[in-house]
Amino acid sequence: MKIAFIGLGNMGSPMARNLLKAGHGLTVFDLNKAALAELVGAGAVAAASPAAAVAGAETVITMLPMAAHVNTVLFAEDGVFAGLGAGVPIIDSSTIDPQSAQAFAKATAERGSAFVDAPVSGGTAGAAAGTLTFMVGATPEVCEQVRPVLEAMGKNIIHCGASGTGQIAKICNNLLLGIAMAGVAEAMSLGEKLGIDVKTLASIINTSTGRCWSADTNNPMPGVLPGAPSSRGYTGGFGTDLMLKDMTLATQAAHQVKQPVMMGALAQQLYRLSSQHGEGAHDFSSIIKLYRADEA
Amino acid sequence: MKIAFIGLGNMGSPMARNLLKAGHGLTVFDLNKAALAELVGAGAVAAASPAAAVAGAETVITMLPMAAHVNTVLFAEDGVFAGLGAGVPIIDSSTIDPQSAQAFAKATAERGSAFVDAPVSGGTAGAAAGTLTFMVGATPEVCEQVRPVLEAMGKNIIHCGASGTGQIAKICNNLLLGIAMAGVAEAMSLGEKLGIDVKTLASIINTSTGRCWSADTNNPMPGVLPGAPSSRGYTGGFGTDLMLKDMTLATQAAHQVKQPVMMGALAQQLYRLSSQHGEGAHDFSSIIKLYRADEA
Amino acid sequence: MKIAFIGLGNMGSPMARNLLKAGHGLTVFDLNKAALAELVGAGAVAAASPAAAVAGAETVITMLPMAAHVNTVLFAEDGVFAGLGAGVPIIDSSTIDPQSAQAFAKATAERGSAFVDAPVSGGTAGAAAGTLTFMVGATPEVCEQVRPVLEAMGKNIIHCGASGTGQIAKICNNLLLGIAMAGVAEAMSLGEKLGIDVKTLASIINTSTGRCWSADTNNPMPGVLPGAPSSRGYTGGFGTDLMLKDMTLATQAAHQVKQPVMMGALAQQLYRLSSQHGEGAHDFSSIIKLYRADEA
């Protein structure tokens, strides 16, 4: 299939490479010339603009930092809409607010195509391995139509409902994730201070009602899980500043629909505090350092 | 075995019945005459005091509301220590603060016996079914010694470490549980407001990084899990006021060891608010009602 | 002086009336025909667009709900910039985010005029009485230039610094105000529950280190201050939803500059919760109802 891919950052580049590996024809665009050159080296064709990239494409994929970038890529004079063929679906894998995703879907429908919100989880490791989870907001028909393309980049393709629900699922999940990780950081720090062996505590939690991904897969206490970021100086994983971005999307979406989120708002501020204390680029489980200041 | 059981409340009564079913000889004590009479009807012998109950017993079990009650039951003039045989272990399944548990262990050791902190999880349903989890703080030898008795009342007997660690494990787990449940309540309420199907959202969370017991086993959103308290008016389950008690033990223990717990302290207050709004006797997942005030 | 006034809502209308009373010539614009007609009845001239309103004006004043409205009023085809004379200052008394105010100032300077951010405090009562406080962001020269116009509508004209600082002062003050009011609500509710006379408690706080405007001028406990909104069913005053708007501006500005605000974020959510429980249109001191649910 002929695919246009726009946005070759830390996530976009490995995703685009997996499409090439799957045998798709790829035209790519990014403002970063070095990123473009790398993909060309891997077999892609570089385009001079989004409009040029999508000319003749059967599917368009965008992977961008924020809604404002998606807006520009779509609506600029030389943007996607200036070159898009009728009926060609746009898959946006950026994590953005649901309201923007719905607005983009409306604008795309008015132009006779479908806009699919398909944010991912799995991080750069999942992007490289082709094991991402895609949360898809689209009609069932469009979801089935784009599934083969997504399957070249990920292993779980989850249909969440109509336009915007992919983003809704992503930010609700990550709101909870951010809260739970802060909770695990508190529970593990408290146990450590009270004198229980932290590995024992983790094993009890992991078979009890406190069990959660943040405890059994990404435990923030160093030494509990040998393979987790906490056991290698919090490198790799999902960065504090990325968690902060998602929690900000979640709390702002909550504001839009007048939904109180007390725990989420506090957790967001704690990741902000952690980032301010120098942990922005470390895995978000490094929030435990806030609580263990006297253990350093 | 000849066992003395002191404290026949909602948890203690079914636990004592399971000991009878397992063929143990049981002498029981409680200030509540009706509760005593019921156990006598089931085959137990009533005693007039803790001292009388433990006379001749090979094991003593206490199941009481607070540390102050344990203190009285042990040290009163006609208390346990007035009748306890040398070397007879005391298993305390009350949920109390770790510091008190350690003090009781020290006082018991000075009298030539062992005090085992063995708080439970599993609620009244687990107590009735004999499927409780016991978190045991004791030496490995004492833990093995009391294991057969505990196995008559529960299915998981977890050795957590030295005296007090059973309580530490319990309050750390429940601190996290209280935080996670509030987080699930926020994530589910936000998703509902933003317009995603709540069952779909739950299924996504349950296979993603937000997965946790509060989402996949006790989801607070009505209709998501047919068997959960949320789908039967929040009856049954683990009451808000009991969660509040455990979170208070956790935050007070944190204060004792100078450990900050920002999320835990906020969650504690939210359960207090929920209780004040009339949910004290309902399952703690009813905290979601705070967030869905405009859905009622 | 010939003044154009755009935005005749609950605040703008009485402000415009005070300009008429002071003898200024007034051309007014609003999308609401009834509001326009009322001002015409008071002596103003109605215009058909912002561009028409500012034609020939020596000063322009805007009083609008959000930055998006200011943006439209300035930049629309028939907006202010389509009719503004060279060197005519624009005074924006809307409460908006500082970054937008600075952007508007830059755009206005490029057109040869000055944009003054001049948000107010004092509410509708202050607007009617002409006793508003204006927090002014502009050069000292421009501040002096517009002072006489502002003095027709307010009694305190405070120069806060360069463009944007009027808005910064406003949102920082209101962030603190929102926190302090929630704090007074907690302190007064706790005192009531513990059994001290609430008037006595207020009088002690007001002469101690807890003293603040929210305790001595707008105490949220009914019966403490006869003239406060709390003593008349929380009518009048500064609405919960307006406080929520300002706290949202403050927390979003904090996000922009990467400043953690834990207390502010929690307070914002509590006003959201209060609004969800039906208090949106009541004075923000009604947040105390959250805490006194069992006193109703």
Add this chain to the structure above:
Amino acid sequence: MKIAFIGLGNMGSPMARNLLKAGHGLTVFDLNKAALAELVGAGAVAAASPAAAVAGAETVITMLPMAAHVNTVLFAEDGVFAGLGAGVPIIDSSTIDPQSAQAFAKATAERGSAFVDAPVSGGTAGAAAGTLTFMVGATPEVCEQVRPVLEAMGKNIIHCGASGTGQIAKICNNLLLGIAMAGVAEAMSLGEKLGIDVKTLASIINTSTGRCWSADTNNPMPGVLPGAPSSRGYTGGFGTDLMLKDMTLATQAAHQVKQPVMMGALAQQLYRLSSQHGEGAHDFSSIIKLYRADEA
């Protein structure tokens, strides 16, 4: 008058000295021999026990760290009650929980005397200068009876109501104080980051609805108030660990009466975090350092 003074710490010693200066006869007791010796050097008579100290006294004053110490001083074998003359009032200026104060009052009344809770504000500077504020819980008659003694140590003697209300007033005020200071820290840090001059911001807040003691008298931003602890490295003033003690008393009292205090609980944890980060002995306004980690 013949006065017994028990507890010669940082507060008690200067208070006792002011009683000597006022011409009262003083018998003193403390476990710290050096502190005793200093007071003897100033004219007091040392006693070997509380019982000995109160023998023949017309008034007893206690100034101790916690309720447990008051309990011991009163009830020990050689405690106050072992030597107290009939009708001799006990003034307790310790800051303790209201429930304990009420229990002590009941026990004292049963022995035919009055127990007055009279916690202070004003810190060590106020104790030295004799300018403390006393918050008095007692009958009006007893309050008048002890007023002359209190006036030798303070300048404001406030009758708060029946037994316990002195402590209630103190902890409610300090709960609010701790919240407001954290709020000022956030508002000032945010203003600084957004680019307004911090002195200007403080002056605006101090004449607006955000005004409070924490902003106009003890502003936490260095350089705003030359005489405040923030302008001398946060030395002097009211220590973070003392604020933490009072906020803990307040939140525990709130728990006893089932009163939610979300903001207070969060603020308490933030002072705990600040203390953990090394600010325990600094003025509590040093909490602003948490927020300005990137300004250091």
